[in-house]
Amino acid sequence: MRIVVVGAGEVGSNIAASLSADHDVVVVERDPATVEELTYSMDILALEGDGASRETLREAGVEDADLLVASTDSDETNLVVCGTAKTLGDPLTIARVRNIELLDTWQASQGAFDVDVMVSTDLLTAQDIVRVIGVPGALDVDPFASGLVQVAEFQVPAESDVAGRTVADADRFESLTFAAVVHDGEVSIPRGDTVLEAGDKVVVIGTPAGVQAFSGTVAPDQTLDEADDxxxxxxxxxxxxxxxxxxxxxxxxxxxxxxxxxxxxxxxxxxxxxxxxxxxxxxxxxxxxxxxxxxxxxxxxxxxxxxxxxxxxxxxxxxxxxxxxxxxxxxxxxxxxxxxxxxxxxRRATAEEIVRFTQEGRVENLSLIEGREAEVVEFEVDAGSVLTGRPIRESVGDLPDGVVVGAITRDHEFVVPRGETEIRAGDHVVLFVAADALEDVMTLA
CATH class of the missing domain: 3.40.50.720 (NAD(P)-binding Rossmann-like Domain)
Known part of the structure; x- marks a missing residue:
């Protein structure tokens, strides 16, 4: 996929960094120092210029681009960039905005301003905050499968009930899967004998009720079941x-x-x-x-x-x-x-949201773990998948290392993924995948 990113501030730089390994990325930026830094730090083409200019966008190859992301710090500039891009080609255009009134106008008439996708930084941030404060001890919470599934990240405090215990001891919740442990910045797939140490981060996937129950073991003094203050x-x-x-x-x-x-x-x-x-x-x-x-x-x-x-x-x-x-x-x-x-x-939350739209094919939802060390993806399984019609313990053997089946939904109901569970065509699965394995996983699954 050819992607043009206009604006190399924190949002644009994060987007470019996340996508450069798998896509042909061109970044347009006014500041020459930033352009020079990007040229030497990333495997991308960085151009100095005004992203609202037809000449600059033509130089960036917008005519042949699949996606254009307007991520400057000016709402108005981002809208102009998208409109200008549409006069040169037909890329999917994504505009980052702060003004909620622009989002309201766009939602009332999708396609307004020649913007295909509009992301409101402030609203997105508020939504993230509301989800996090609703789950005690959580560092991050993302909804999947229309809210039937949550992916949550916790840090294990020393006083937690799970600190010093193995995953097998801590895994007392039927509708929850331990997907990953982050220890000293390294992401790994936990086994039953993996010990959860104080300071580790743990990524779990399950029903909202299962995640909420687990949060009570991580932060027992912060139980917010009845929180309203x-x-x-x-x-x-x-x-x-x-x-x-x-x-x-x-x-x-x-x-x-x-x-x-x-x-x-x-x-x-x-x-x-x-x-x-x-x-x-x-x-x-x-x-x-x-x-x-x-x-x-x-x-x-x-x-x-x-x-x-x-x-x-x-x-x-x-x-x-x-x-x-x-x-x-x-x-x-x-x-x-x-x-x-x-x-x-x-800005990081906005960058992650925009990266979701770059996923081609069957990916319906995506969450980035530890920057992009790993990803959680949701997609519908078809009849040709290696996952279909076989017990999970058998089928995952055909997938690369670093994959965990975190959740399954079938006919809008949650299915607990265990070793003997058989996935059917049409099921929606939520997978934890090491970033370097994602392409192979999506080909096979």
């Missing part, structure tokens, strides 16, 4: 979206915004939320309003530094779980290292 600090677009999504689920969140005018706007826009005008770095205010007893606090201001401060203050006064938005992806690991439970990077 969520605090959002910051009336940014992300913060407002989080509040709206929670309200739609029947939960009344509390949103703290320092600016009086913005607080009034939010109070009018979000009737399902309690908007409080105050500075959330005021510890006395946090305690006086009972925010210290919240089940989770989301720091979603427009400042990474303030989000870190707010999250750490909240953790210090007793908030059960903290989530912070961090725009600079290089800081995400730092946030978590100093005590923030989950750091969500909008």
């Amino acid at each position: 969520f605090v959002i600090v910051g009336g940014s677009a992300v913060g407002a979206h989080v509040a709206r999504l929670l309200a739609e689920r029947g939960v009344q969140p509390r949103l703290v915004e320092r600016d009086p005018e913005r607080a009034r706007e939010l109070a009018e826009e979000l009737p399902g939320a309690l908007v409080m005008e105050h500075d959330a770095t005021d510890v006395d205010f946090l305690v006086a309003e009972g925010l210290d007893r919240a089940d989770a606090l989301v720091a979603a201001t427009d400042s990474d530094e303030k989000n870190l401060l707010v999250a750490l203050l909240a953790r210090n006064v007793g908030v059960k779980r903290t989530v912070a938005v961090v725009e600079d992806g290089e800081y995400a690991h730092l946030f978590e290292a100093v005590g923030v439970d989950v750091a969500v990077n909008p």
Whole structure:
């Protein structure tokens, strides 16, 4: 597949890095220093120029491109890039936007702006946050099979019930599969005798109920089955979206915004939320309003530094779980290292979402693990698959190493994947696959 990426900021660079091994990638960027860096660091063609220019896009080969991704930091530029590309060829166009009104307009008339797929960074980030705070201890949660299946990643704390236990001991949930363990940055497929050590990350695939039950063993002191006390600090677009999504689920969140005018706007826009005008770095205010007893606090201001401060203050006064938005992806690991439970990077989340659309053929859903060390993919099995009509323990022997059958859905119902389970044509399977094996797996399965 020939892919043209316009804009080599954090989103564009992540997209190019994720796709360069399997596709012919061309990146268009205005900044000459960035172009030079990309040329030497990735196996791609990097061009200096204006991606909204017909001449530049022609030079990038848009006429023959299968996909164009407009990922600059300007919504308007991204729309112009897509429109210009359509005058030269017929690539699938993907535009990254922040303005939710543009997304609303596009959804009302799909194909508007000559954009085939529109990805809203702020809404996507808010959706990620709402999923994560709903599963105690989770670092990431992705839905598959129309919500029948969840893929979740947890970090094992020293005080966890599963720390120091083998996978066989920890695997007490029928509707759950242990897909991977990440130890010292290395991803491996766990066996029954694999020991889950404190600090390891574990990837599980199962029903939402199974994932929720497992989360109680990872973070028993954070059980949120009855959680309804969520605090959002910051009336940014992300913060407002989080509040709206929670309200739609029947939960009344509390949103703290320092600016009086913005607080009034939010109070009018979000009737399902309690908007409080105050500075959330005021510890006395946090305690006086009972925010210290919240089940989770989301720091979603427009400042990474303030989000870190707010999250750490909240953790210090007793908030059960903290989530912070961090725009600079290089800081995400730092946030978590100093005590923030989950750091969500909008640009990385957007890049992963866009990468999903580059999967050709049968892949219906995809999630990236540890950057792209591994992937979780969903697809429909046909009669010619090596998986069809045979027990899983037998059929996986014909697949490359590094593959786990994580879940099966049949006629919109979850089927527990065990060694003796037979997969049928028409079933939807969710596989954990090492990144370097994905192409071979999709050919065989």
